[in-house]
Amino acid sequence: MILYRLRCTKGHEFDSWFKDSKTYERQEKKSLIGCAVCGSSKVARAVMAPRIGKKGKEQAPPAAVEAPAAAAPSPDQQQQMATLAKHMPKELREALLKVRAEVEKNCEHVGPAFAEEARKIHYGESDKRGIYGETSDEEAEALAEEGIEFGRLPWIPRGN
Ligand SMILES: [Zn+2]
Helix, strand or coil, X not given: CEEEEEEECCCCEEEEEXXXXXXXXXXXXXXXXXXXXXXXXXXXXXXXXCCCCCCCCCCCCXXXXXXXXXXXXCHHHHHHHHHHHXXXXXXXXXXXXXXXXXXXXHCEEEECCHHHHHHHHHCCCCCCCCEXXXXXXXXXXXXXXXXXXXXXXXXXXXXX
């Protein structure tokens, strides 16, 4: 399984799992992938989720450095993620946990105030810095529409 960050022509970003890159390419060519927000089939790959597989070469910088902020999913999504994580290949799980650790190390946790803080940073009312926190789908969509850059991470639980 491979996780791609996709973006539609209206700028909505969402993550989607594919069996492998070929599956993605085939589906993309046939316009089988719909935007998670507006349903548009005009989607393309945005920034790639953590690279897996290649050992040795570290794939820095983490997503949180490229994007100024990262939104962790809602409790519902976390539940889904926990289920997903159980069936995830070990390598992928580890890669995602690594990203999570990097975000936690490098970014300030703002909790549910994420959307508000991301806005303040965007409009220069707060210091520019990496933040992470929780946000709802509605808020995330509103942020995207305002042109505020952020990433959504598959926030998989630690441990088993
Ligand atoms: Zn869209």
